[in-house]
């Protein structure tokens with residue numbers, strides 16, 4: 028397929044790998060922020076093409092993995108009500124809450140439906156005026172334009188039986204939380220290409236300056252990732268800390284203006300709790316006052332619910348790059364993709380599931 | 390859910406207004422309906438990157454060969470082996 032196959036060419040990958048070996052003289056810790064990149068790195072064995080000193084740290088960029096336990100519990104609570112049709116991206120159905128997951132609710136008779144797009148949930152709301160239709164609005168900046176459009180359409184069309192359970196997270200504040208932590212190991216970032224498709228990359232200049240880290244906006248195909256690593260290592264070796272754009276075929280500095288406009292009309296920035304990491308100020312999106320009637324948490328009286336995280340899962344430490352999935356005692360034994368204990372084992376973009384799928388031999 | 394592949398627009402229906410500009414997009418043989426509200430500039434035959442039903446950008450063809458051009462440049466500097474196996478796609482015009 029055009030724009031895919033050529034970026035998977037093994038020969039070009041080998042040449043990039045050579046180039047990276049040529050310039051690397053020290054040990055470097057580089058974090059790929061996005062779970063899609065983690066998936067590609069583990070699937071194509073990109074980490075195995077790198078010099079020993081280059082350590083890739085798998086960042087928190089998987090929305091399924093960082094959605095807080097209390098939001099999962101809110102979702103199961105709402106989905107088990109008889110008057111509700113609960114709609115969600117498929118990945119969220121198996122994320123373990125503190126007692127149940129959405130699939131169990133479905134098995135017990137709850138009307139839980141898998142959606143490809145939030146606009147499909149709007150259609151369901153129109154077709155079922157006697158039901159409350161709730162969409163689980165999870166994701167990073169990449170799904171925010173779609174969720175904003177769904178809510179906006181509901182308002183424009185006067186659809187009252189629709190609401191969203193908002194769990195939106197923002198990437199740059201999470202990067203800053205990692206950088207400002209005393210335990211931080213990360214020396215350079217591959218920023219998430221598709222997040223920048225929407226937001227551009229202006230936000231990264233102050234981060235690169237303040238923490239003296241190179242940040243390379245990077246795509247998702249093997250050659251993109253290798254080129255991103257090359258650019259990042261080059262900067263590290265030269266002691267520079269610029270923002271660079273590897274993924275120029277899809278990303279420009281300003282991002283997608285029409286998408287940003289609608290996102291800002293419907294959502295505003297608020298504090299968000301990340302699974303395994305905890306609360307990060309200004310790291311999420313919440314509904315603007317004008318759209319507050321579409322907030323499922325308020326509609327169903329669950330705004331106050333809070334839940335503590337279980338101790339046995341170390342996914343929070345993994346998401347900060349301090350440990351690898353193999354370091355978890357439960358990995359591959361008590362915790363597998365069929366029976367995940369933590370969210371990083373659920374989604375194919377989660378570090379634990381990617382390792383389980385492609386690295387269980389180790 | 391942030392993974393997305395580029396697909397080619399094969400038709401556009403804008404009869405339902407700007408916010409519901411819908412395109413048929415071909416992803417390697419699989420056709421999907423995609424909302425094009427956020428890419429007002431997109432035309433038939435453009436490649437778009439689609440997230441959960443929404444096209445978020447058109448692929449810039451002139452930038453698409455950069456990965457290979459960069460490699461060639463760096464290869465030249467490093468004087469690496471094997472110049473006789475070009476991997477670069479047909480040349481694209483620069484911006």
Ligand code: SF4
Nearest residue numbers: 340342355362369379
């Ligand atoms: S293997 Fe399972 S329990 Fe261990 S960190 Fe990963 S998700 Fe958590």
